[in-house]
Each structure stands twice: as C-alpha cells, then as structure tokens.
Amino acid sequence: MRIILLYLLAFSIIPNIAESIEITRGKPLQGGLLVIKVDNDSKLTVNGKTIPVSLNGKAIVGFHRDEKEPLHLIETLRDGSKKKLILKPKLRVYQEQRINGLPKNMVTPPEKVLKRIREDRKQVAKARSYLTSINGFEKVFSWPIKGIITGTYGTKRILNGKPRAPHYGIDIAAPMGTPVRAPQAGIIRMAKNLYFTGLTIILDHGHGLSSTFLHLSGTKIQVGQKVKKNQIIGNVGSTGRSTGPHLDWRINLLKKRLDPHLIAGTMPNK
Ligand SMILES: [Zn+2]
Structure with missing residues (x-):
C-alpha cells in the first residue's frame, strides 16, 4: 500500500x-x-x-x-x-492634460441626454464583447492614419477645470476627411453616431481584441462587414466631444483598455 x-x-x-x-x-x-x-x-x-x-x-x-x-x-x-x-505588469506614470473651452454640455451633459449616454455605453460594451475566432489579434498592427499625436494613452484629464476619466485612446490630429485605414483585419461591430464620441466605428480583431475609432466625419462600411488590413473604413472628423479634426484610436481586450502605441509601435514618418 x-x-x-x-x-x-x-x-x-x-x-x-x-x-x-x-x-x-x-x-x-x-x-x-x-x-x-x-x-x-x-x-x-x-x-x-x-x-x-x-x-x-x-x-x-x-x-x-x-x-x-x-x-x-x-x-x-x-x-x-x-x-x-x-x-507581473510593469507600472507606468501617466501625464496630466487640461482642456478648456469645451462646450459645457459636453463636460457635464444635460439631464435629458443621460438616457442616450447610458444606451450608447451599453451598445459600445456589446460591440467590444465578441470572442470571434478570426486571427487579426495575433498579427502586427499598423497606424490607421499618420499625423501629429496630440493625446496619449492613460493621460489624466481635467476638462474645463473638472477632473474626468483618464484618456484611453491616442489622439492623432489630421486634416478633415483624411482616410482612416483598418490597422489590422477584422469584422465591423459598430458604425454609429454617439453623444460623446461622435461617429464611432468598432472593429473586432478576434479573441476579444477590438479597435475603436472616434469623431469620424463619414463612413461607407456596414456593421457585420469583414475588412482587410489597410482597407479604408472611414474619414477623420470632429464629431462629438472634440475640439478639432483628429482621430481618437482605442484598443480594448474585452473590458481592458490597452495602449495602441504599444501595439502599433512607433508611427512611421511616411
Ligand atoms: Zn481623444
């Protein structure tokens, strides 16, 4: 025994x-x-x-x-x-950014739009919740546009003097209408006008990884459409809470906010 x-x-x-x-x-x-x-x-x-x-x-x-x-x-x-x-994650130190002169209703939204904001959030959460078996997630990402980086991931934000949620995207200033290209292949999960983020596209790269593109001026793509890497999906705009034409690009792994700069590497010059 x-x-x-x-x-x-x-x-x-x-x-x-x-x-x-x-x-x-x-x-x-x-x-x-x-x-x-x-x-x-x-x-x-x-x-x-x-x-x-x-x-x-x-x-x-x-x-x-x-x-x-x-x-x-x-x-x-x-x-x-x-x-x-x-x-074990290495800890980072984030910058602080103050933006003044934003329209008051975009910093503290009026009562009557709170319902819409809640509904927007629900739809965004759903669009980022897919666990698709497509394989964009494991490949090298490129930048959706080239331009001047005016906002970085993680920055603490003070809007019109009021502390607000940190910035999770990367802001790239570019002329109105600049074509926005898919940084990696995927399936479109959202193409919709939202209160804060204006015309918003969410692209599912598989396994819970998604890209979000904010403040767009236009798009011709449809929800459910498959797109290839570098395919044009929309155009730079200034819709929603925005102070001028730029692209705000975000990457999520389900509910986790990731830094697009770490995923796409340094922006190429040309
Ligand atoms: Zn932004």
Whole structure:
C-alpha cells in the first residue's frame, strides 16, 4: 500500500515541474498586449479563467491602465501536463492634460441626454464583447492614419477645470476627411453616431481584441462587414466631444483598455 502511494505521489509531482509558456510578442506592462504561443490542442487559463486558443496555438492577454496584480497563466497540454507563466505588469506614470473651452454640455451633459449616454455605453460594451475566432489579434498592427499625436494613452484629464476619466485612446490630429485605414483585419461591430464620441466605428480583431475609432466625419462600411488590413473604413472628423479634426484610436481586450502605441509601435514618418 505504502509503495503504491509513493508511486502515485512521484508521478503526480513530475508534471508539476512546469516548463514556461512561450511569449511571442509584447511585454508585461500596464496597457500592454502579449501574444502567447501554446500547443494548439492545449487549454489555457488566466487566473483560473479559460481563454480562447486559435487553431495555430495563439492566445492573447493584456493589462489595463491601472492593473497591478500579476496574471497567472496555466497551459494544460493534451497529455495532462502543465506549463506555467506568471506575468507581473510593469507600472507606468501617466501625464496630466487640461482642456478648456469645451462646450459645457459636453463636460457635464444635460439631464435629458443621460438616457442616450447610458444606451450608447451599453451598445459600445456589446460591440467590444465578441470572442470571434478570426486571427487579426495575433498579427502586427499598423497606424490607421499618420499625423501629429496630440493625446496619449492613460493621460489624466481635467476638462474645463473638472477632473474626468483618464484618456484611453491616442489622439492623432489630421486634416478633415483624411482616410482612416483598418490597422489590422477584422469584422465591423459598430458604425454609429454617439453623444460623446461622435461617429464611432468598432472593429473586432478576434479573441476579444477590438479597435475603436472616434469623431469620424463619414463612413461607407456596414456593421457585420469583414475588412482587410489597410482597407479604408472611414474619414477623420470632429464629431462629438472634440475640439478639432483628429482621430481618437482605442484598443480594448474585452473590458481592458490597452495602449495602441504599444501595439502599433512607433508611427512611421511616411
Ligand atoms: Zn481623444
């Protein structure tokens, strides 16, 4: 009996001498996205929750602006053995930005539009909630437009002297009507005029990763349409809460806000 127990114990210990899971792109820091490579028939959990793995064994994890706790990844292979990885996010320091002269109803919205704002939020949350199996999420992103960066991810905002939610996008100033191109392939989940963000497009890149494009002046694409990388999806505008023509580009991993600058890299000159 004792021998059998020792035998079982020995064999239950062996799979726990875990190898590490492979990271193919990205670094663990606030606002960052990491592409993970596992066996294509493995199961992958992050803090106990299963996340999707593509047919070629790719998965993604990310860190929100203020996320401080490590992510514990466990890959369970087909034979039951496990690999592990602990990702501790590097903390960042964010800038502060003051914007004055915004119309009063855009800083503190009037009572009668609160219902519309709530409805907008619900629809945006839904458009970012898809776990589609398309594979834009694991590929290299490009910039949707080129221009002057006037606002960065994570910045603390004070609008007309009132502290407001941090800025989660990257603002790129460009002439009115400049074509906005898909930074990576995906499916359009929203193309709609919203109270704060004006004409807004949400593009689903798969596995919960999405791009949002704000303040557009026009679009010809439709919800449900598949778009290729670099395809024109809309035009730069100044709709919604905006002080001039620019694109505000955001990236979400479900509810987590990621930094587009970390995902697309440095903006090329030409
Ligand atoms: Zn912005």
